[in-house]
Amino acid sequence: MISQLSWKIGGQQGEGVESTDRIFSTALNRLGYYLYGYRHFSSRIKGGHTNNKIRISTKPIRAISDDLDILVAFDQESIDLNARELRSGGVVVADAKFNPTIPEGIDARLFAVPITKMAEDLGTSLMKNMVASGASWALLGLPIEVFNKAVEEEFGRKGPAIVEKNIEAVKQGAEFVLEQAGGPLEAFKLEDADGIQKLFxxxxxxxxxxxxxxxxxxxxxxxxxxxxxxxxxxxxxxxxxxxxxxxxxxxxxxxxxxxxxxxxxxxxxxxxxxxxxxxxxxxxxxxxxxxxxxxxxxxxxxxxxxxxxxxxxxxxxxxxxxxxxxxxxxxxxxxxxxxxxxxxxxxxxxxxxxxxxxxxxxxxxxxxxxxxxxxxxxxxxIAISRGKLVKDAPALEGHALFKRYEFTNDGISPRILPGEKGGIHHVTGVEHDEVGRPSENAVNRQKMMDKRLGKLDNLAIRDALRIDAPHDNPDLLVIGMGSTGGTIDAAREYLAEDGITSNHVTIRQIHPFPTHLLKPLMTSAKKVIIIENNATAQLAGQVKMNVGLAEKIESLLKYDGNPFLPLEVYKACKELS
Structure with missing residues (x-):
């Protein structure tokens, strides 16, 4: 039995790839598996290759997988574009309609299923996604009743007749492939999940x-x-x-x-x-x-x-x-x-x-x-903080106005909402004085600029840096932002197997930059590798400008439209270490 598996479905946009993925992953979620999905799609409503990939695991995961175990293909293009990801002994479930073939050099088992014909025999080719889903679900040996429940929820609003036809499509796909395979594939049998449904x-x-x-x-x-x-x-x-x-x-x-x-x-x-x-x-x-x-x-x-x-x-x-x-x-x-x-x-x-x-x-x-x-x-x-919001402003004498932009020690002025008694003030996009009146006075201008720009001097958000630093003087400090964190962690597992020590920082407060938090971590590392999805190393530029230590920094950049994979991060880090 295995603890994780990767599944992908591919076809033309508008063929039901998205709904197939949604039902398949919903059923897996109900069994308690951890899931991480990534959707590759074209910038058009219909047509153009699209695929959805799901990584399934008994443990928490935050990255797509390097390889692929099962590929469900609605056309030959999906096989040609994605078969290279298949691990040795992987499986392709494809529509027999287009006479599918596995590219030369790919060690994978092909199950040609009459997906479109079965769907048409049931009344509409639109149900081919359910035939395909049933086939791939059956190969995993997972309980079909859980999948059928997900089908009911997906199509229930369309009435019981539609639900029954889709469940029948699932059944026919499952029965056909199981007859071809001689039963569920033992090499793809997942360990039982914890049974706790996760937020998904x-x-x-x-x-x-x-x-x-x-x-x-x-x-x-x-x-x-x-x-x-x-x-x-x-x-x-x-x-x-x-x-x-x-x-x-x-x-x-x-x-x-x-x-x-x-x-x-x-x-x-x-x-x-x-x-x-x-x-x-x-x-x-x-x-x-x-x-x-x-x-x-x-x-x-x-x-x-x-x-x-x-x-x-x-x-x-x-x-x-x-x-x-x-x-x-x-x-x-x-x-x-x-x-x-x-x-x-x-x-x-x-x-x-x-x-x-x-x-x-x-x-x-x-x-x-x-x-x-x-x-x-x-x-x-959850805690709501509205800052210096004034509810009961003191009464103003004569024609005095509320000091909406009052100079204060922390640079943050009292704020009052329109209509509040005693809160009348000017609001303008030009430079202004404490009550908001336009002002070009040089002394006032400098004071207002200093007031505004000084407000964030001591800002520190929750987890400004997300730090995983088990080593005092690591070979590498790997820095990323946004979605790269899980991929970096997966790559670090490979690095550890090679005896390369690494710490990991995800920068979450981009501006103002948390220099004082990052500098000690960079100083202690032998080399720093910054990973980002752009061509000009923008995050690295921020680090060099705010922290320095440019001589330690190497960049790993990817800007071809695809996210990083753990294996490519590992290989690059190993080469740069």
Whole structure:
């Protein structure tokens, strides 16, 4: 028996690949397995190769696997593109309709199943995904009743007749392949899971849930891959809590609406990807100048311009840190797990109001769209902090105005909501004095700049660095951000087998940079390797600028649209060590 297995389904976009993966993984989740999924898809609605890969394990996992055990293929292209991942003795379950063949040099067993014909005989070719699912599920020897329950939940809204036909499709696929194979394959039999159903979601859903828990009641946004699922989640959930989602005409409207709503006292967010973030830059400066709380989620994808809208990249870091003209305080944080996506949204809303600054939550496509198991969320950790929000302002004499931008020791001024008695003040995007009146006075200008920029001097978010440092003087310190953390940990297991000692840091507070926390870890390591999905080593640039020690630093970069695999990280680290 084995403790983990990798399964992939491939075909043309629109063929049911996504629904097959969803039902298959849902059934596995019900058995208590840990899952990590990654979806490769084209930037079009229908057509173009797509595949979904799931890693299945009896233990927690946070990375896709290097190899593949079972490939389900709806066309020859899926075999040709993905067969190289198959481990020796792997299995291909393919539709007999296209006379499937295994490429030369690949040691794999082929099961040609009349997937389309069986589905058509049952009434529609649309059910071929259920035939294929039944075939691959049967080879694993897992209980079919669990899979059928997942089918019922998927198709129940369409009525019992549709459910019965799909269950019959599963049955026929299973029976056919079991007859060919002579029963379930012993080499692919998984150890029993713990039976405890896990939370199973994509990062974008966790972001939406975290926003809801943080008290967000309005989302203004424009749809864009790979951020749209945040909108889709909150469209369903926010109305149940008295909130709403507004789809704006563009990202400029989205961010300015969010600024206005936050000014009025409603916790509001927007979410986008690189192209949308570019359009928001002037408004982010407005939030910085007016010291209005603002939360933005940026789900990174391949750029520039339209770039690779459905592929992995981490190339917006510099835009998030340096974007906007002039100089404003802002916070950029980077979740590294599904759990982080939830908790970091709560922290982002709190930080934005405590410091009265824009907070950008930086994710990437792999984290935002990869579906993963996660432990139960601890709602007792949720605490709402609205910072220096004034409820009962003292009465003002005569025509005096409220000192909304008052100079204070910590640089953070009292904030009051529109309509509160005694709270009248000016709000403008130009430089201003303590009550908000426009001012070009040189002394005032310098004091206001120092006030704003000094607010974040002592900022330290929860887990600014996620540190795994078992060694005092390791051969390597491996640094990453976002979704690379699990992949790095898997690669370090290989390194340990070779006798190479390594520590691992995931940087979660991107800006302001946690120099004092990272420097001792870098100093103690013989060499530092920074791993990131971009072409210009943006994270390494931040490290060199803020920490120094450039002579120790090597970069491992990947910018072909695909996430890192553990084996390629291991090989690169070994070569550089």
């Amino acid at each position: 979601m994509i990062g974008n859903e966790a972001i939406g849930l975290g926003s809801l828990a943080a008290g967000c009641r309005l989302m203004s946004a424009y749809p864009i891959t790979p951020a749209s699922e945040i909108m889709e989640y909150l469209i369903k959930k926010l109305p149940k809590f008295g909130g709403t989602v507004v789809q704006t005409e563009d990202e400029i409207a989205a961010v300015t609406m969010a600024i206005g709503a936050n000014y009025a006292g409603v916790r509001t967010m927007t979410a986008s990807a690189g192209p949308g973030l570019s359009l928001m830059m002037e408004a982010i400066g407005l939030a910085g100048m007016t010291e209005t709380p603002l939360v933005i989620v940026n789900t990174q994808r391949g750029g520039p311009s339209t770039g690779l809208p459905t592929k992995q990249e981490q190339s917006d870091l510099n835009a998030m840190v340096y974007g906007t003209h002039g100089e404003i305080p802002k916070i950029v944080i980077a979740p590294a797990s599904i759990e982080d996506c939830f908790y970091d949204m709560i922290e982002a809303f709190n930080l934005s109001e405590q410091y009265q600054v824009p907070v950008i939550v930086m994710t990437d496509l792999q984290l935002s769209l990869g579906k993963q198991s996660c432990d139960a969320l601890d709602f007792s950790q």
